[in-house]
Amino acid sequence: MADSARIPTVVVDDAHITYTVQGAGAAHAGASPGSPLRRLLSRRRAAPGTRTVHAVKGVSFAAYKGEAIGLIGSNGSGKSTLLKAIAGLLPTSRGRIYTQGQPSLLGVNAALMGDLTGERNVILGGLAMGMSREEVRARYQEIVDFSGINDKGDFVSLPMRTYSSGMGARLRFAIAAAKSHDVLLIDEALATGDARFRARSQERINQLRAEAGTVFLVSHSNSTIKQTCDRAIWLESGTILMDGPSAEVVDAYEAYTKRK
Template identity: 75%
Template sequence: MAVADHLDDPLDARVPTVIADDVHIVYRVNGGSGGKGSATAALSRILRRDRGESRGVRKVHAVRGVSFTAYRGEAIGLIGTNGSGKSTLLRAIAGLLPTESGRVYTDGQPSLLGVNAALMGDLTGERNVILGGLAMGMSREEIRGRYQAIVDFSGINEKGDFITLPMRTYSSGMGARLRFAIAAAKNHDVLMIDEALATGDRKFQIRSEERIRELRKEAGTVFLVSHSNKSIRDTCDRVLWLEKGELLMDGPTDEVIRAYEKETGK
């Protein structure tokens, strides 16, 4: 479904929260592969000259002309094979990457939650809950009021008092669950989740999916990047399918995922 289809829909008296207008994102990578005299290096030099690029700098066109409008109350899945530009697009929406051309407009403050979201490994989980809450704009009083719910939601204390240990002692799954629990404790204008639901057992995934539905009801917009089609189906009502940086399809979840599975066999 194209963006124009959404704009013509009378139901869309809703409030737009994110508008991507012909967004292009280009990475510039210093250095090249291959030795000076290798065929790969020679071809790279020829291509750089043809494109007018500086010596030793390679351009990667990660997102190519993507346009869409997201509305308050939507949960939108982003799907595509590895390297399709999903995470790059989320980082641009969050304001962490500049666009080469085109614009991203947001209503409210976007928050990006990734598996690698920065918490401090030498500090305890307890201390990281406080710092993470403060970083999201919560007051100390709000953090105190929600602290136990965050710990319980993450489930990291189910096998011992891990919340009082440094985060460097956590498994990657435990750390990711705590990051999600901290982010999910606050109502967001726009919340972007990059693969967080892929961590943890099914019980945690169900809790996460329920919380995403609550965030939608509380007038936010949620974007979810996941390689789990089941998580997308269970959580999202709309899906954007990207491949090689281009938006191939934008529409209802079942329709887009069926087309994706038919094309990719995944």
């Protein structure tokens, strides 16, 4: 089907994203050269001053219903920053990002409450994702089974702070995947499970796409991108180097990293 006949869910138009990193190096600039405070500070390693990071530089693309798009690139290339901007968590300094519906960002650091049990977090997380209490109750066991956190014991009744990072990430994905989304943004959540969990996750992503959703996936696993996504966007230093079929883009990226 030609792009003109497809329905865009995300349009990124010449987007630039900058943010400021604050340092404490100038906090005591007024201290006199011979003061005890100045001598104390001089013995410490100087903290960096305030600087502006230009994380995404003039990125443009359109995403359509039913697509699964992988974002690849080296550390610091702007992948996670771009996801946050699409989710509405970071503003653009120039350019625009248009989305249909409400994008949902799922990351390994998505906020669930460590002092509450997995059971309570499933309920609260489901409500936060827009499900009714009845929907959460109906899908509760499916969410727990999908996450696999109870495969080796009754972990759902324990506080989440007792979970490994992988268990927490699997539970977050299971909660988010229990609901259909116009746009679902996933940051590294599929890198934390075993082969069985990854297979279930890929199957669920295919279902979300069939329900006319769009999925963005950031992963350092090139095989996951190839298996899960039909399209990939390669970012380096905040700019797009390649946008096309996932196998072609991943192969080009791997050849690039071998040359470095």
